[in-house]
Amino acid sequence: MQNLEVRIDNVEDDIKEINLDLREIKKDIQEQDNKFEKRIEEKFKEFEAKLDRSEASQNVRTEKTLDALAAIKDSLHSQEITNLNLKNSINAMERDRKEEKQERNKLKWGVYGMGFTLGGTLIWSFIRIQFGL
Numbered sequence: 001m002q003n004l005e006v007r008i009d010n011v012e013d014d015i016k017e018i019n020l021d022l023r024e025i026k027k028d029i030q031e032q033d034n035k036f037e038k039r040i041e042e043k044f045k046e047f048e049a050k051l052d053r054s055e056a057s058q059n060v061r062t063e064k065t066l067d068a069l070a071a072i073k074d075s076l077h078s079q080e081i082t083n084l085n086l087k088n089s090i091n092a093m094e095r096d097r098k099e100e101k102q103e104r105n106k107l108k109w110g111v112y113g114m115g116f117t118l119g120g121t122l123i124w125s126f127i128r129i130q131f132g133l
Helices: 004-053 057-131
Strands: none
Touching: 004 057
């Protein structure tokens, strides 16, 4: 019975670690998104400043801006794919955690049932011995 309690404690510790990992992953994703947005804003500011400096090189700057925007769009698309994959991974981990919790509850009630059965059997045996039934 102690072995099962140790296993249950180990599963609970694993769940706590998974929850901490999920929080860290979510925090990392948010930090990456914030950094990425800051970089995008800086790029847009740089490109706007370049466009305003000189009308003579307007065509060259426009082409550079369009290329940079295409690169940013590509980066955004790849970032969205990465975020989607991370969300799917997080959802899968949460589903696994819920399944483990359900299995742990089933195991716990099974252990309780075995204990009650054993206790009832012992009490019934004691009564039969005492009263000679």
